[in-house]
Amino acid sequence: MSNRHFVVIGAGIVGVSTALYLQKDGHQVTVVDGRDPGEGTSKGNAAVIATESVVPVATPGILWDVPKMLMDPLGPLAIRWSYLPRLAPWLLRFVAASGEKKVEQISIALRAVLLQAMPAHKELAALAGQSLMIKDTGWLGIFEKDEKFASYQWDLELQKRRGVQFQILKQEEIRQFEPSLQPIYRHAVYYPENSYVTDNFALVQRLAAHFVASGGRIVKSDVKGFELGPTGPTHVRAGGDKIACDAVVVAAGAWSKKLARQLGHDVPLETERGYHVTLPKAGRMPRMPLYSGDHSFAITPLDVGLRFAGTVELGGLDLPPNYARAEKLMIHGRRMFGELNEEGRSDWMGFRPSMPDSVPVISQGGRFRNTYFGFGHGHIGLTLGPATGRIIADLAAGRDPGLDMRPFRIDRF
Ligand SMILES: Cc1cc2nc3c(=O)[nH]c(=O)nc-3n(C[C@H](O)[C@H](O)[C@H](O)COP(=O)(O)OP(=O)(O)OC[C@H]3O[C@@H](n4cnc5c(N)ncnc54)[C@H](O)[C@@H]3O)c2cc1C
Structure with missing residues (x-):
């Protein structure tokens, strides 16, 4: 189903990248975050696109x-x-x-997704006029x-x-x-x-600005919970508002655990x-x-x-x-x-x-099919933010993301 309204929770590198890829697919997208884009962990990292990791x-x-x-x-x-x-x-x-x-298996999964890091970074940077x-x-x-x-x-x-x-x-x-x-x-x-970004915080801000200039909406509010219908969330509760949605993406970085639990997943x-x-x-x-x-x-x-x-x-x-x-x-x-x-x-x-295995969650929900999760990127969230966004857009569109997604599933533990 195209042209759905996605609410993306979290405006770090993962949330903003996901919002851009969903928008590129023609969806209506609202990003919700209590802070300005990039003010979370994405603000102060070492800015390395660590494809060797x-x-x-x-x-x-x-x-x-x-x-x-x-x-x-x-x-x-x-x-x-x-x-x-x-x-x-x-x-x-x-x-x-x-x-x-186990480490051998983890490294195979990480390599598969890390190979997608640079192309996705370059694609989003070009889209927002930030290739330099x-x-x-x-x-x-x-x-x-x-x-x-x-x-x-x-x-x-x-x-x-x-x-x-x-x-x-x-x-x-x-x-x-x-x-x-x-x-x-x-x-x-x-x-x-390997590559690096000359200013990791500005990158998120500029990608977010491009998202807004292209018709996306950012709501500055913390998400408290969801209104759940029989097939999944119908509304996101943010501040005093209820935002109607067709689908939700949890990309709230280190703060994703409680939100995932409310959507049926207990994650370590x-x-x-x-x-x-x-x-x-x-x-x-x-x-x-x-x-x-x-x-x-x-x-x-x-x-x-x-x-x-x-x-x-x-x-x-x-x-x-x-x-x-x-x-x-x-x-x-x-x-x-x-x-x-x-x-x-x-x-x-x-x-x-x-996550304990250093593998991020990049996954559709098992409890509700209109939920998606992109968090747990540990040391390589700047590296994998854009690739995660592209993969989530693929999962939402029913396209093959081009790698085995089982190691990244939310219910793997
Ligand atoms: C010192 C350090 C160095 C690093 N160096 C690198 C590096 O060189 N390369 C690399 O790839 N990675 C690096 N990282 C890791 C990288 O910074 C993170 O993996 C990445 O920033 C995570 O991005 P995120 O979008 O998932 O989370 P965040 O950037 O933290 O974004 C999550 C957002 O969710 C919001 N949020 C939380 N709860 C809610 C809620 N209830 N409602 C609405 N919004 C909510 C927060 O306000 C925040 O803005 C480093 C990390 C650190 C700490």
Whole structure:
């Protein structure tokens, strides 16, 4: 059935991309969000279109790292003690997803969807007249410590099995390749197929502006619930309003769990909180985004400045941020680049929406056929936002999305 009215809940990169693809198919689309477009997690990410990212967060042996995660609140992967009881069911599934066979299957699913990331990004950017925001520079993983690079061999083997392109650089090549770095790095891996967005927040805002200019509607209100008829939601309750709809898409990032439950699906969605520091006048700008293999964070040369972003803190949606984690990024950043101008520095924390197996939900509802879900993209939501939107539009149109959708189903757990 064409020309339906879709209500998309959430105006992050996933919701806005989905709204654009549905609009492109001729549907009437309303996006509902209590915040302005891009003000959620999409605001502060590292802006990398990380097409190499086939390795899930939970890999074999992760169980033995759990005590370390609890003991070191500033470590690259940390658990807030007070959140442990609530986290436990998700953590068990996270550990269960780390077996070798499971990780192999996850990487196959991730590769299939990641191959769709660039074409969808380029299509939407062109549609909105923003093609110049995407830079095809590749990205560079850098390692100071031999033992970190040695343990990264496992990741490289998995990436190789999935067909990811990369090139290992010799120590003497690293500074020629990236002159802004201090001469402390002993190993580097270059991923030529990766790209980045020059301003991730502006990208969402500009895509949203194009959606509105093309006849789409954005309602600034939080969705509280739904009016359900025998075949699914007939209205979305937002603020004091009831918005009539033919179909609903839940794309509310880390806040999707309650909405999915109201539509008949109990999902193990948690948040991996991440931090960034942005320096508008850093005085050092790498030619391309970098990834610190020693400390698990990204460094991106954005229009708004040099951004250091990453790490994982499992602490739910309500606990206050621990900005000492952001300062830790800067300690590593100063060592990486030497002098950095920190004038105008801004620190930020965001909520990655995370499934235990690192695979996003991109799915039609099982309980109601007029419901669709796009959330749980974890570390690769900027990367996969446009591809998710295209796939949801395909599912809504009954078109073949071109990949096996079973690993992405909402009811897979
Ligand atoms: C530090 C850090 C670095 C990252 N780096 C990268 C990277 O380099 N590359 C990459 O691909 N990914 C990266 N990510 C991940 C990426 O940012 C997220 O996966 C992505 O932003 C998720 O997008 P989203 O649209 O699902 O969620 P969001 O951007 O959070 O959008 C969800 C929206 O839903 C709205 N909402 C919530 N509840 C309701 C409700 N009840 N009613 C209406 N609206 C509601 C919120 O207000 C919000 O605007 C990073 C994340 C972090 C934290």
